[in-house]
Amino acid sequence: MTCLRTMLQPADTSTAGDDSFHFVSRLFIKYSTVLLNGLGICQIDLPTSDSISDVGSIQHRMRASQRKTELRELVITGLSHLVSANTESGFKPCLPSAYNKDNRKRTIFSHVFARVLSQGTKFDPEDRSGPSTGQNRLAELVKELDMTLVLAVCETCPPGEVDAMIAVLLNEATQ
Incomplete structure (x- = not known):
């Protein structure tokens, strides 16, 4: 998660201005998509047994629920680091996620923005040097x-x- 705190920058320093900004935006979208896809891929199926006496099943459900919560927290932490380190390029792609049809993603992004804003992060655009x-x-x-x-x-x-x-x-x- 520490690597997500770094500010995204293009590897080729010869690109400047809007090209650099669009590259960083695409990189941000790529990383945030990987995090969200990881949440979907690692979705843990809980057993559907209705037997209350099955102690092993209850313990398995508790462990699966705990792992699901830990994974969700890691995704929220990763996205929070990514957004707070890259406010200019991260705000715009993340904003539509607050209106996503998937309640789980909407909840995750509400937690992300709550965490980022509570850290005092400002969403002011960086000062650009004007047109080329x-x-x-x-x-x-x-x-x-x-x-x-x-x-x-x-x-x-x-x-x-x-x-x-x-x-x-x-x-x-x-x-």
Whole structure:
């Protein structure tokens, strides 16, 4: 569980900006999915015997229930460490789990967020250094009086996405 406390970072340090953020988000989703799948794979089937006099069966049920509780606690601890160490990339993928159809997963994530918030973790985005040079150049091209680039983008854009593209270009031009 200690390894889950480390902040996720891309192995290739040449990726920067949004590429790095998306890589870390995908890595976070991968690790959290592995933890949740481990909970499902290690699901212990309890015997269905109704015999109360069967002492061995009762002891087996108690041990299985205890192992199930321990495994659940380990998953909650692992996810808590993962979320608190990677707040920016972990919050967004975990939030929909609070509305999951599976009550067990919903309960686990409520425990995870309760634990993370009780530790004083803040979900503020990290300060990014702003857009890259390529993005700055594109923004300058869009803002120029020569509308050739804007018209070319709109003409090559699929008809169903023209309105969205216009909104993006207008937003970029006003910044």
